[in-house]
Amino acid sequence: MAGSSVEELRESALAALAAATDLEGIQAARTAWLGRKGPIVDALRSIKDVAPEERRSLGLALNQLRDEIEATLGERERRLEEEAMSLRLAQERLDVTLPGRPRAVGGPHPLRMAEAELVHVLREIGFSVAQGPEVESEHLNFEALNIPADHPAREMQDTFYLSDLPGLLLRTHTSPVQVRAMREHAPNPLRVICPGRVYRRDDDVTHSPVFHQIEGLAVGEGIGMHHLKATLYEFARRLFGADVRLRLRPSYFPFTEPSAELDVGCPFCGGKGCRVCKGTGFIEVLGSGMVHPHVLREGGYDPARCTGFAFGLGIERTAMLHYGIDDVRLLYTSDLRFLSQFQGSEA
Amino acid sequence: MKVPYSWLQQILRSLPGPEAVAQLLTAQGLEVEEVSRLGQGLAGAMVARAEEVSQLTPRLWRVVLSTGRGEAICVTGAPNVHPGAIVPYAPPGSVLPDGRTLGLAEFHGQVSQGMLLSADEIGIGPDHDGILLLPQDAPLGQDLTEYLGLPEVVFDVALTPSFAQHCQNILGVARELAAALGLPLPSGAKPWQPATTGQVPTVTADPSLCPLYLGARLVRGDERPTPLYVQRMLWAAGMRPLIPVVDLTNYVMLEMGQPLHPFALGRLAGGIAVRSARPGEEIETLDGVVRVLAEGDIVIADREGPVALAGMMGSARAEVSADTAEVFLEAALFRPGAIASAMRRLGLRSEAAQRFAHGLPGSLPARAMRRMAELLPEIGWQMAPGAVQAGQEPQPPGPIDVDPLYVQGLLGIDLGPEEQVHALAMLGFTAERKGARLAVTPPYWRIDVAEPWDVAEEVLRSVGIDRLPETLPPLAPRVAEPPLYAFGVEALAAFEAGGYRDALSYSLCDPGELLLLGRPAEVEIANPLSGDMQALRTTLWQGLLQAVRHNLARGRQEIALCEAGRVFHRKGDEVAEEERIALVLSGTRVPFGRFDAESVDFFSLKGDVEAALGRLRIGGLSFVPSADPALHPGRQAEVLSGDVKLGVLGELHPAVAARLDIGQRVWLAELSSAALLEVRTTPQATALPRFPALIRDLAVVVDQAVPYGRLRQVLRAALGEWLIAETLFDVFTGPPVPDGKKSLALRLTLQSAERTLTEADAEAALARALRALGEQCGAQRR
Numbered sequence A: 001m002a003g004s005s006v007e008e009l010r011e012s013a014l015a016a017l018a019a020a021t022d023l024e025g026i027q028a029a030r031t032a033w034l035g036r037k038g039p040i041v042d043a044l045r046s047i048k049d050v051a052p053e054e055r056r057s058l059g060l061a062l063n064q065l066r067d068e069i070e071a072t073l074g075e076r077e078r079r080l081e082e083e084a085m086s087l088r089l090a091q092e093r094l095d096v097t098l099p100g101r102p103r104a105v106g107g108p109h110p111l112r113m114a115e116a117e118l119v120h121v122l123r124e125i126g127f128s129v130a131q132g133p134e135v136e137s138e139h140l141n142f143e144a145l146n147i148p149a150d151h152p153a154r155e156m157q158d159t160f161y162l163s164d165l166p167g168l169l170l171r172t173h174t175s176p177v178q179v180r181a182m183r184e185h186a187p188n189p190l191r192v193i194c195p196g197r198v199y200r201r202d203d204d205v206t207h208s209p210v211f212h213q214i215e216g217l218a219v220g221e222g223i224g225m226h227h228l229k230a231t232l233y234e235f236a237r238r239l240f241g242a243d244v245r246l247r248l249r250p251s252y253f254p255f256t257e258p259s260a261e262l263d264v265g266c267p268f269c270g271g272k273g274c275r276v277c278k279g280t281g282f283i284e285v286l287g288s289g290m291v292h293p294h295v296l297r298e299g300g301y302d303p304a305r306c307t308g309f310a311f312g313l314g315i316e317r318t319a320m321l322h323y324g325i326d327d328v329r330l331l332y333t334s335d336l337r338f339l340s341q342f343q344g345s346e347a
Numbered sequence B: 001m002k003v004p005y006s007w008l009q010q011i012l013r014s015l016p017g018p019e020a021v022a023q024l025l026t027a028q029g030l031e032v033e034e035v036s037r038l039g040q041g042l043a044g045a046m047v048a049r050a051e052e053v054s055q056l057t058p059r060l061w062r063v064v065l066s067t068g069r070g071e072a073i074c075v076t077g078a079p080n081v082h083p084g085a086i087v088p089y090a091p092p093g094s095v096l097p098d099g100r101t102l103g104l105a106e107f108h109g110q111v112s113q114g115m116l117l118s119a120d121e122i123g124i125g126p127d128h129d130g131i132l133l134l135p136q137d138a139p140l141g142q143d144l145t146e147y148l149g150l151p152e153v154v155f156d157v158a159l160t161p162s163f164a165q166h167c168q169n170i171l172g173v174a175r176e177l178a179a180a181l182g183l184p185l186p187s188g189a190k191p192w193q194p195a196t197t198g199q200v201p202t203v204t205a206d207p208s209l210c211p212l213y214l215g216a217r218l219v220r221g222d223e224r225p226t227p228l229y230v231q232r233m234l235w236a237a238g239m240r241p242l243i244p245v246v247d248l249t250n251y252v253m254l255e256m257g258q259p260l261h262p263f264a265l266g267r268l269a270g271g272i273a274v275r276s277a278r279p280g281e282e283i284e285t286l287d288g289v290v291r292v293l294a295e296g297d298i299v300i301a302d303r304e305g306p307v308a309l310a311g312m313m314g315s316a317r318a319e320v321s322a323d324t325a326e327v328f329l330e331a332a333l334f335r336p337g338a339i340a341s342a343m344r345r346l347g348l349r350s351e352a353a354q355r356f357a358h359g360l361p362g363s364l365p366a367r368a369m370r371r372m373a374e375l376l377p378e379i380g381w382q383m384a385p386g387a388v389q390a391g392q393e394p395q396p397p398g399p400i401d402v403d404p405l406y407v408q409g410l411l412g413i414d415l416g417p418e419e420q421v422h423a424l425a426m427l428g429f430t431a432e433r434k435g436a437r438l439a440v441t442p443p444y445w446r447i448d449v450a451e452p453w454d455v456a457e458e459v460l461r462s463v464g465i466d467r468l469p470e471t472l473p474p475l476a477p478r479v480a481e482p483p484l485y486a487f488g489v490e491a492l493a494a495f496e497a498g499g500y501r502d503a504l505s506y507s508l509c510d511p512g513e514l515l516l517l518g519r520p521a522e523v524e525i526a527n528p529l530s531g532d533m534q535a536l537r538t539t540l541w542q543g544l545l546q547a548v549r550h551n552l553a554r555g556r557q558e559i560a561l562c563e564a565g566r567v568f569h570r571k572g573d574e575v576a577e578e579e580r581i582a583l584v585l586s587g588t589r590v591p592f593g594r595f596d597a598e599s600v601d602f603f604s605l606k607g608d609v610e611a612a613l614g615r616l617r618i619g620g621l622s623f624v625p626s627a628d629p630a631l632h633p634g635r636q637a638e639v640l641s642g643d644v645k646l647g648v649l650g651e652l653h654p655a656v657a658a659r660l661d662i663g664q665r666v667w668l669a670e671l672s673s674a675a676l677l678e679v680r681t682t683p684q685a686t687a688l689p690r691f692p693a694l695i696r697d698l699a700v701v702v703d704q705a706v707p708y709g710r711l712r713q714v715l716r717a718a719l720g721e722w723l724i725a726e727t728l729f730d731v732f733t734g735p736p737v738p739d740g741k742k743s744l745a746l747r748l749t750l751q752s753a754e755r756t757l758t759e760a761d762a763e764a765a766l767a768r769a770l771r772a773l774g775e776q777c778g779a780q781r782r
Ligand SMILES: [Zn+2]
Pocket: A266, A267, A268, A269, A270, A271, A272, A273, A274, A275, A276, A277, A278, A279, A281, A282
C-alpha cells in the first residue's frame, strides 16, 4: 500500500466519521474503523507485503491516521456527552421554593425546657438533683419547716388533703425534699436541688393548682449569707446574662431566717418601669434565706455547728418570663398550636 | 397595705422624694408593690362656698356659689349641699383626673358652669354618694390641689407575716423608714394612766382569750366634723369617713396598729363579758351577715347576748350612729390564734382581725387610749375620767443572749460587737455588752424578736443587705442523683425525636374518667377545687385523652403527644408514686399537603415505641396480646423486654372513645420508667461480619390464627445464629390462598461468622426452617 492509498483511506474515514452524530454512531464508527476487522488494522497487518524500505513510513502514516480518527471520535464524544449533561441538568431543574417533605416534629414542653436550663445551670455550680414524693406527710410539709398549725403561712399556702389518709397531703412546695435530703446525708456537707410538682388550692391567670418549683439547699460548717448571695448572683447571671441587674431584698419565709428575695431588672422595660413590673423596674424571681435552726435540727444537723442556705423558685414563672407566656393555664392544656411555637413548625 | 407618703412626712418631717422612699422601704423588707398618685391630673378646681341651694327637679339642685372672686351657678345631683357648705368646684376649663375637661352644660333649662366634685371625682376616695364637704375654714378661691395636697402619693406595701406584726400601721412603717434614713425613731403615744373610777360598765374577761381589756367612756360635746387630714388619710388607706368618733378610732388604728371598738353606750345592757362563743351561738355583724359561731370564737357580750365578734366586727345593736352622745371605747388584746382561725373559718378579713391575728405589743392598748384622748377634742368630744381594766398587761421576756460571732458567721459580714450594738440601736433595740456576748432587748413594738437568729436578721436589715459580700461557698463533694430523674429526661427526648410533642397535664383529675379507663382512682382529695380535680391520676392516659379532645375541637388532626409524670396508687395507709411515660397518637402524621398525609395505625405506634426504645438502648422486645379494658380487645399488646413488663400499647376501645366523645381512632401507650431503666443495657460492640451474606426469600401458608410472632420464634430457633435478619415483606389473604389461611413472605439474611456459606448450606437451612414451621405451626411452603 502506498502513501496515496493512506490518504484515500483517510478521506473516506473522515467522510464516514462526519456522518456519526450520536454516541451510537460514534461507537459504530470506532468499531468499523479502529476495530480488529477495520481497514487500519488490515492495512497494518498487510504491511509485511510492502517493500521493506516503505514499511516504516507506511506504518508511521497508518498509526497517525489511527490517532487522528481516535482523537476526532473522542472529541466528538466529549462534546455529545457535555450536551447530554447540560440537557439533563436543564430538564432536571427544580422549583426549590416548593415545600419540603413534612416530617412530624416533636420536642420538649416549654416548662421542661425551663426546668432543664435551671437544672443545668445549678448542676454546673455544684448542686445535685434530689427527689421526693408529691404526696407528703403534714409534718415534713409544715412542722419540719417551722410552720406550726396556727402559723399564718399555712393560710398563704392553701393545701389539698387526702380522703381517709390522715396526716398526708399534696406537698405545697418542694421544701420537704430539703429535709429528706438532709436526713439522708447528715452530717456531711450537702448541695442539692429539688425540682418537682407542687399543689395549691388556687386557680386563676397566674396560679395553677398544680405547678412546679425548684428548690436549692446548701448545708455545711461555716456557710453564711454571703455564700447565698454569691450563689444566687452566679445563678442569675448564668440564667439571665452577665450584665443583668440584680437586687437582694429582705423578705420572710418561715423556714429561713434571715430571708431575702432576689429581683432581676425587668426585661420588658429595661428598668424604666412598666405594667409587668408594676412600675418598680424589677421582677421577683426567687425566695431564699439562711436555713432556720429548727429546720436544720429536723434534718439531723446540729445548728450550733452547721448552717445552711436555701432558695426556691417557680418553674412556671421562669418559663413565662423566658418565653413571654402570659397565662399559666396555657402550659397545661397541651394545645398543639401553643406547643408548636417552641420547636420548628410542621409545614 | 396602703401607706400615704404625706402621713410618713407628717411623722418624720423631712423626707426624700416618693421614689427614693419606695426604694428605701423595699430595701428594708417592706416591698413597695405599687406607687399610685391619687388626684393626679386634677387642674383648675378650687374651693367655693354654696350661697343658695334651690331644687330644680326631684333629683337636681341649683347651687349659687361664691368663689371669693365672683359668683357661679352649678347644677348638682347630690343632695348633701346646703347653703354655707364649703365645696370643691371645677369651673369650665378645669380638668378631672379621669381626663375630662369641663365646659358648660344645660340641665332642665339651667346652664351649669362646670360642676361640684365628689371625693371619687377628685380621685382621692371611693365615696361618690355626695359632694365632698370641706372644712369651714377652707380659703375660698384656693386651688383645690394645693388645698388638699394633691396628688396624694400612696405606696402599696406587701407585708410579709414578719412585718404584719409591727408594720401593719403607719408608725411602724415610719420607724423602718427612719432607721433607713438614720433619723430618730418615732416612739408613738406614751401609755395612758387613767383614774380607775368612773361611770364605766364593768368588764370580766377570760384571760386565755383576752389577756387585757381596757374600756373608757367618751362624751360628746359640741361636735365638729372629722378633720380634713384624718379624712384624707382614711381615703388614702381605702377606708371611708363615716362618723367623727368612728373615723378617729380608724385613724388611730391605721396610725398605731391598735384596733379600737366604739360601742354606743346607751345601747349596752349592763356589764360586759369577754368570753368564748357557745357552739351555734349567732351574731349579726355590721355587714348584715348572720354568723354562726363556734367554741373558741371570742365574743363581747352584755346581758342580752353578743354585741360584737371580738377583734373582728361589731353588731348593729350597739353600733355608733350620728346621734350617739356617749361611747364605750374598747382597747384590748385578743389571742391571735383564736382571731386567725375565726377569720379563716368565717371568711371575715376585717382590718381589725388582720391586725389582732398577728399579735400586738402588750402596752399598745394603753398607748392607743392615750392617743384617742389627745385627738378627741378635735371633734368636740372628751374622754371622761375613769376607766375599766380586765386582765394585766403582758410583760416582755428578758433580754436575748446573743454571741456576736454567731451573727457575724451567719451573715458573712465582718461586723464587730460595737457595730452590731449600733446597728441594733438604729432599729430601737438596746444591746448591752456582757463580756464577749450581747444582751439584746427589743423595743416595745417588737414582740416577734426572741432568738439569736431573729437578732441576726435585724442586724442585717439595719446595716443593709447590700453590705453582704459576694463569696462563693466552699466546694463540697456532689452527692449521687436518683438515676430516674436524668433517665426521665432522656426517655422523653427519645420519643420527642420520633415526632412526639411533650405534654403536661394536671395530676388531679375526674375519678369517673379513671374508672372509664379501667384504672379506678385509689387516692382522692378531701377538699377538691372541683369534681374534675378530685382524684390523683392512676394513668397518664386521662390527661392525654383530654389533650386529644382539646386539639380535635380546635381542628387539629395531627396528634402525637408524650407525657412523663407520676401516677398514684394506694398501699394501705400510704401512697405509692410511680413514674410513667405515655404516648397518644391519632389522625395523620403530617397535615394535608402535596405529599401523602400518612395516616397512623397500631403499627405506627408500635414502630414509634420500638424506635424510641432502640434509642434508649432497650432491646429484646416482645409484644404479647393483652387484655387491658381501656383498649380494643383485638388491638393491644403488653410490651416486654425479656421477662420484664414495660407497659402496654394499643387502640383506645371504641366504646370508651365514644364515651369520651372522641370521634376518631386513638392509639395509646403507657410504660413504666423504672422498668425501662431496669432493662436498659450498656451497648457491646461485636466484630463486623467477615464472610458474605446470602439472601433467600421464603413464602409459607399458615392458619390465620397463628401469630407472626410464633412463626418468627420457630424460625429463629431452627436457623440459630446463621439467621442475621428476617424481614416480613408481605402478608396476604384471599384467593388463591385458601379460606382461613394467610400467606406470609419473608426475606432471610443468612451469614456465618466462621466461613462463606454455600448454596448447599442455604438449601439445607431453608429445608430445616420449613420442616420446623410445618411441624410446629402447620405451615406449608407456597
Ligand atoms: Zn418593667
